Amino acid sequence: MEGIEVKPHNQQEAAESLPLISETARVTSVEPMDRRRHADVADAVATLLDAHDEDHLLESGEWGPDPIDWPQVEAALDPASGSTLERKVESLRDRDERPYPMLVDLRFETEGGFEFQPGQYVTVRYEDVSRPYSIASSPTAEDTALAIRHVPDGTLTPMLVDADPGHELEIRGPNGEFLLESPSSRDIVFLATGTGVAPFKSMIDYTFEEGRDVFEDEERDVWLFLGCAWEDDLPYREAFREYDAERENFHFVPTLSREEYLSKWDGETDYVQHTLMKYVDESELADDAPVELREFAAMDPVADRDRRLDPSTMEVYACGLSAMAYGLVDVAESIGVSGRHVHVEGYG
């Protein structure tokens, strides 16, 4: 990753040494962004049983969808270890058994507000536990928004997703140098998985509010590639879809690895980096771009077929769990994006 601007973060950094914003920030709302999808899972399992001639379970009433008798379903389907069917059944079971909510938009207010730049994070302390969270709202928004993924065995997130309006948080920061470049004619490409999109929500809102998507009277293209498992794991999907519908120069490309198990998902399903490659102009790839990436560049994307990205005129921002985010950086570099224009934030 020579030349790439890497901004590592240490989860354990002494939170107390960061500037105090407020000891009494008030939670104003905690809204689930995902949905309960038990009925969808039950339908998908019934379809699987039917397709494997196990529909007698459905007819005899031996299989009740509420709750799903997973050991019985697994015994009936008897999927071979490592098979597509096994992966499907496991994924459906994970989805059915996961806690709800799994993804929330948490907003808080501080007396007098505070200044930050899009892309920065704050450290939240609640019940004596501190963790960093990227700010998902624009600096101009009234309340500050965070997109929080519930880590079931985690220390802080189970408490945060359960917080009520009025709860008080200690907020420190703002921190981080994962910031937008100065405006230029370059296209902006955001790559994220899951809540890694939080700083991009702030950056995108701000970019459009401030007209930073226009440079010397020319519109720049703004792309967001966002990878998740299920459709309702996409944070802020409605806002991104609205931008996409309203603005010629905004392109929202969700890529969902498991959604087709639950609905007729006809969008992208590959890893974020492979999806990105489908939208890159094959003829503009660096000469030594890896063959695997070239193969994806030769494929047709699902949407926006007439639009192609040129690595030499892109600035790229990648965010998410560290291994994935740094992997995306490698891909950007290997297709010819200049290291000066690649920025990354890892969530540890």
Ligand SMILES: Cc1cc2nc3c(=O)[nH]c(=O)nc-3n(C[C@H](O)[C@H](O)[C@H](O)COP(=O)(O)OP(=O)(O)OC[C@H]3O[C@@H](n4cnc5c(N)ncnc54)[C@H](O)[C@@H]3O)c2cc1C
């Ligand atoms: C700069 C920065 C910004 C961040 N911004 C966000 C954000 O916007 N939204 C957000 O949800 N998180 C964000 N994180 C991660 C966050 O700080 C916590 O690590 C996370 O919320 C888990 O906290 P916890 O106390 O519940 O779990 P912990 O008790 O800290 O961890 C329990 C275990 O879960 C693992 N784990 C941590 N995060 C995840 C995850 N997302 N998925 C699966 N396993 C995980 C840990 O590695 C650990 O093994 C950010 C991290 C950094 C460094």
